[in-house]
Amino acid sequence: MLRELGLSRDEEAVYTALLTRPVASVAELVRRTVLTESEVIRVLDDLALRGLVAVDAAAATAWDGPEGERSPAGYRLAPPSVALAPFLVEQRNALQRAETAFSMVTEQYRSAVAHPAGGVVEVVVGVEQVAHRFHQLQRGAQQELLTFLVGEPRAVRRADADVSESFALERGVAFRAVAAQDYLDGDGVLGDVHAGLAAGLELRLADTLPLKMLVSDRERAMVPLDMADSDGEPSAIVVHRSGLLGALVHLFEREWEKARPLRVAAGGVRVEDESPDDPTEGELAVLALLLAGVSDRRAAAQLGVSVRTVERRTRRLMDLAGADSRLQLGWHAARAGWL
Known part of the structure; x- marks a missing residue:
């Protein structure tokens, strides 16, 4: 627990022992931990330098160290609310620095991957690369996912996509999908639809859709470059925030409004208080x-x-x-x- 604040395993052991008895001698701490006397003394010296413990003045004249060496008999634990506060502040500052670095690296990458398009579009080629980028977008969403479901998957297996979908829904991400009617023809699709709807997925059906698409937080979108019946290596473009991305979001909203809601009862769940005059x-x-x-x-x-x-x-x-x-x-x- 305390290692999250920057304490080592040995420091945590000694500190925890002092929590139950705020004043203790080296000999007592040796008995209450699995450390040797020299290890306890070393840890206490380190904790004292960091302000977490202090020598107990009342016992400072006692002798309990090796022969010929004078060692304080007692160490007193500093109040955690005071002593540990700087460590918590440092952890928070480190997290803020990490978030800043993450934002800088992300922006630098976006600027570097697609020079011809001015950083608006990046091209991804290959099954592994397309699948990896897809999962990044889906699992990285914080607020909203929009998707068009068309035909059989090529680069991303449906089972893997379902895992990412479940992960997003569990985190409270709003997830809306429009599926082409032929999408429901796939093996096992209806069971996945049941599970998705039960988890909070909003799904509508359209007769046809112009393309496959995934939009993450309206910040970036992924669209296949290859045709559905192509025998070549899968490829896709990732569109970052731009007028083009705005057009893709507008296309989704237009198809969403035209599509027909699909609500299917979860398989295996019985309707309670069902009368003979109610539909099964x-x-x-x-x-x-x-x-x-x-x-x-x-x-x-x-x-x-x-x-x-x-x-x-x-x-x-x-x-x-x-x-x-x-x-x-x-x-x-x-x-x-x-x-």
């Missing part, structure tokens, strides 16, 4: 996908059921709502608070 969890899962514009066949594939099951659940929902069409079903679902 499975029916609500179908309803959420249908209202997002997903076809019966695609909904069946995502939920792992047959098309006939999707149609049956839809029919029951329409019966519960007294609706003659799916449009009326959507209107009733909104009024009834089913989603």
Whole structure:
């Protein structure tokens, strides 16, 4: 604990022993620590020089050192609130210096990586480099993440992206995502969607999206350079704060407003106090996908059921709502608070 304030392991042992008995002799401290007499004396001398302990004047004439050497019998612990305060201030100052150095290095790097574009854009090439930069942006976000989800991942595995997403959500980062409909066709995607929504992810669906994208704190964005069907090495650009970044954020907000909210109940969670006239969890899962514009066949594939099951659940929902069409079903679902 005290090593966080700059004390060594031996210094912490002696200091902790003095905390329980503020005045003690060298012999007593040897018995209460695993240190030898010479080690205790050395530590006490160091602590005295730093103002953490002082010689106890009442015992200064005693002899308890090696033969021929005069050693004070007692050492008194200085009040921690006074003695340790300078160490705490120094740690705070060191942290501020580290933050300043971090900001300077970051700005210097941003200025150096992309001379042709005046520091606005940096180019990242290769699977490892693209994945590393992606995780830096996602895990470094402090306030907000915005993303477009399109097609199959190339440089960043979906499982790795989910870990970074969970890390951001756990830290309270606001996370909004717009997914293209074909994104839901991936294996295991629906389970990831369930987990993300339960953790606080806001997700909407769009028929199509113009590109993949990740925006971190509206300070930088990452966009692939290579085409989705390209066989070449993955590459991407990282856009720093600029008019170009502002345009990407505007594009996200425009697609977000047009996209359809997707709310899916978490798998395995039962709805409490559910009456026979309420939709079941499975029916609500179908309803959420249908209202997002997903076809019966695609909904069946995502939920792992047959098309006939999707149609049956839809029919029951329409019966519960007294609706003659799916449009009326959507209107009733909104009024009834089913989603």
